[in-house]
Amino acid sequence: MLNAVKQSWLTFRSIFTGMGVTIRHFFGPSVTLQYPEEKMELPAGARARLYVNIDDCIGCNLCARACPVNCIDIETVLATQDVDLGKTSTGNPKRFWLTRFDIDMAKCMYCDLCVYPCPTNCIYMVPEYEYSEFDRSNLVYHFSNLEPEMVAEVKEKAEQEAEQKKREREEMMRKKAEEKAKKELEEKKKADEETPKNEKENRGE
Amino acid sequence: MTEYASNIHPMAAILIHAAIPLTIILVYALVAIWGERKIAGFIQDRLGPMRVGGWHGWAQSIADLLKLIQKEDIIPTNASRFLFKFAPFMMFAASYAAFAVIPFSSAYIGSMINIGVFYLLAITSILTLSVIMAGWASNNKWSLLGGMRSAAQMVSYEVPTIATVLTVVLVAGSLNLMTVTEMQAGNDTLGFLPNWLIFQNPFLIVAFIIFFISILAESHRVPFDLPESESELVGGYQTEYSGMRWAMFMLAEYADMLLLSLLGATLFFGGWNSPFGDFMSGPVWGFFWFMLKGLLLVFVMMWIRWTLPRYRVDQLMHICWNILIPLSFINLVLTALWEVIF
Numbered sequence: 001m002l003n004a005v006k007q008s009w010l011t012f013r014s015i016f017t018g019m020g021v022t023i024r025h026f027f028g029p030s031v032t033l034q035y036p037e038e039k040m041e042l043p044a045g046a047r048a049r050l051y052v053n054i055d056d057c058i059g060c061n062l063c064a065r066a067c068p069v070n071c072i073d074i075e076t077v078l079a080t081q082d083v084d085l086g087k088t089s090t091g092n093p094k095r096f097w098l099t100r101f102d103i104d105m106a107k108c109m110y111c112d113l114c115v116y117p118c119p120t121n122c123i124y125m126v127p128e129y130e131y132s133e134f135d136r137s138n139l140v141y142h143f144s145n146l147e148p149e150m151v152a153e154v155k156e157k158a159e160q161e162a163e164q165k166k167r168e169r170e171e172m173m174r175k176k177a178e179e180k181a182k183k184e185l186e187e188k189k190k191a192d193e194e195t196p197k198n199e200k201e202n203r204g205e
Numbered sequence: 206m207t208e209y210a211s212n213i214h215p216m217a218a219i220l221i222h223a224a225i226p227l228t229i230i231l232v233y234a235l236v237a238i239w240g241e242r243k244i245a246g247f248i249q250d251r252l253g254p255m256r257v258g259g260w261h262g263w264a265q266s267i268a269d270l271l272k273l274i275q276k277e278d279i280i281p282t283n284a285s286r287f288l289f290k291f292a293p294f295m296m297f298a299a300s301y302a303a304f305a306v307i308p309f310s311s312a313y314i315g316s317m318i319n320i321g322v323f324y325l326l327a328i329t330s331i332l333t334l335s336v337i338m339a340g341w342a343s344n345n346k347w348s349l350l351g352g353m354r355s356a357a358q359m360v361s362y363e364v365p366t367i368a369t370v371l372t373v374v375l376v377a378g379s380l381n382l383m384t385v386t387e388m389q390a391g392n393d394t395l396g397f398l399p400n401w402l403i404f405q406n407p408f409l410i411v412a413f414i415i416f417f418i419s420i421l422a423e424s425h426r427v428p429f430d431l432p433e434s435e436s437e438l439v440g441g442y443q444t445e446y447s448g449m450r451w452a453m454f455m456l457a458e459y460a461d462m463l464l465l466s467l468l469g470a471t472l473f474f475g476g477w478n479s480p481f482g483d484f485m486s487g488p489v490w491g492f493f494w495f496m497l498k499g500l501l502l503v504f505v506m507m508w509i510r511w512t513l514p515r516y517r518v519d520q521l522m523h524i525c526w527n528i529l530i531p532l533s534f535i536n537l538v539l540t541a542l543w544e545v546i547f
Contacts, residue, residue: 008528015513022248022512032252 047110048129050103052143056088056122059096063114063123071107072114075100077154080161090120097158098144099151105131106139222315226304229496234459235266241507248511276448281344284445288342293446293453296335300460303328307467308383309495310477312488321382322370325468326363329423332461333359336432339454340442351441354518355425355432361525362422362429368533369416372409372540373402373472382468386476399482401475408540413473415533417502420465422521425458427510431518462503470498 033040042048059076076096079085085094115124133139146154239254242265246253258264280289303325305315318324333356340352377385391400398404403413422429433441443454470476475498477491485494516524 018512019508022508025250026244026247026508028250030247030252031250032255034252034255 042127042129045125046127047112047125048127049105049125049131050108050114050141051124051126051128052101052103053122053124054098054101054143054145056090056120057098057101057143058088058092058094058120059098060119062117062119066113066117068111068113069107069109071104073100073102073104074098077151077158078162079154080157088120088122092120097146097151097154099146099154101143102140103143104140106136222305225309225313226307226315227301229309230301230304230456230460230463233463233500234456235270237459237463237503238266238269238455239263240504241510244504244507245511248508270452273448273452278450279445279447281445283344285342285344288338289445290450292335292339292342293450293457295338296332297453297457297460299328299331299335300457300464303464304460306382307464308386308471308476310488310492311387312491314383317383318381320380322374322380322385322468322472325382325464326367326370329461329464330359330363332457336442339446343442343445345445347439347444348442351432351438351444354438355442357518358422358425358429358431358521358525361522362419362529365415365525365529365533366419366423368530368537369412369419370468370472372412372533372537375537375540376402376406376409376544382471382476386471386478389475390478392482399475399478399480401473401478403473406540406543408536408543409473411536412533412540413469415529415536416469416473417505418524418529420469421506421509422525424461424465424506426462426506428513428516429521430515431521462506463499466502466506467495467499469502470495474498 059074061074061076064070064072064074075098077099079095079097085097087093110125112125118124131139144151239262243253243261245251254262254265256262257268280286306318306321306325308314336355336359337352340348340350340355343349373385374380377388379385379388385402389400389402392398393400395404402409421427425432431441432438433443438444443451446454477495479486479490479494
């Protein structure tokens with residue numbers, strides 16, 4: 001009998017202790033954040049989305065090579081002699097037109113490995129995380145700021161210049177080859193006359 | 206109001222008497238379902254529904270209701286079609302019919318019969334029948350298990366409920382709930398307390414505790430929600446139901462909760478009597494106090510739901526047959542002695 005009373009007392013005490021805990025939480029603060037209206041402060045260095053400051057990019061391709069999942073796709077065109085692309089904010093001269101700089105955020109795994117090799121610190125993570133899309137292709141971000149016509153023009157110019165340079169080089173090679181042939185002919189003649197003189201001339205060149 | 210209703214055409218009187226408790230039940234169900242979710246949220250340090258309708262998601266239950274109306278009414282192939290369709294409505298009808306003898310205010314009671322409490326306890330027994338009906342007709346093992354558990358539980362817990370109600374009837378000397386309430390008017394107990402029955406007699410406090418535990422079991426609330434325990438029985442007798450039929454079960458459950466809380470408020474806490482004597486009393490204030498007392502008990506039921514885990518079937522039966530029933534009968538005898546002596 002006494003035991004039964006004691007047991008009942010313990011039961012009721014534990015029930016009321018539990019109810020005390022729940023009522024404290026009932027009046028206590030809530031931990032819920034009303035998401036679209038209230039947002040959690042992201043921790044420093046949060047990796048949420050890649051961003052490229054295209055004005056600072058020198059087109060060195062280091063980030064694309066560092067990427068483990070190949071989500072960065074860069075196409076560069078060498079700038080022609082008549083244009084000066086200027087310098088980056090870090091003082092590096094820019095030598096390439098960036099005709100394509102695409103990052104596929106659907107592939108990106110937020111490893112941050114592309115950020116460290118960048119010599120001008122122009123690729124980095126930004127704390128922007130609300131960028132879901134209905135179509136996966138919309139997750140490919142195009143960072144190049146060149147218009148398609150501009151790209152075509154730049155490519156054409158670069159090709160022409162490359163062609164011209166190639167021709168010049170060929171011309172030069174041919175001249176060199178001719179000169180060389182001439183010299184060899186002369187050398188042969190001289191070698192026939194006297195050997196020591198010939199050696200001296202060779203060293204002079 | 207009752208006199209006014211009976212003076213006009215009998216059909217109109219019937220409609221009025223039918224509509225008033227129904228309106229109260231429906232409005233209460235919408236508020237209580239929303240309230241239960243809010244209470245659950247707050248206790249778990251969440252916010253609960255916040256979006257629908259603007260202010261703290263007040264329209265959540267209405268949105269849920271609209272969703273339920275659109276749902277397909279699925280009847281299993283091997284179910285007993287008539288019983289399956291009929292069970293939810295019978296369940297709601299049982300709890301709804303019991304509201305006829307609840308005195309909502311000094312001016313309104315559905316039916317002023319002399320055997321009010323007896324009628325109420327008798328008609329709520331039909332709930333057991335409808336739960337078994339639903340469980341059996343579903344032709345599903347979980348439903349059947351839930352129905353059987355429910356039958357055992359409700360039949361068992363009716364005994365302590367009736368014994369404690371009998372204790373009150375013994376003190377009050379009437380089965381009519383209106384008379385019981387009128388008896389509790391005034392503020393004379395120990396000079397300041399209201400004349401509510403719970404303050405009249407120490408044994409009635411024990412009776413109230415037993416009564417409260419029993420109504421938790423009768424209305425299938427945690428920690429005695431074995432008939433519909435989601436985690437073990439998938440939902441018990443509700444497993445095969447969908448759409449509006451399932452909503453009827455939920456409505457009946459909430460109506461049952463309110464009914465038993467209001468019964469508790471009437472029997473132990475003075476019904477529609479104001480706690481301040483003549484201050485703030487009158488038919489409208491009476492309704493306010495009555496609903497406030499009932500809803501406070503409902504709140505305690507919800508509070509317990511989010512505090513305690515569920516009992517096992519054998520523990521449930523042990524509590525009922527080994528503890529509550531002997532205790533309630535001893536209590537009844539002691540109350541009778543108290544009444545004879547004082």
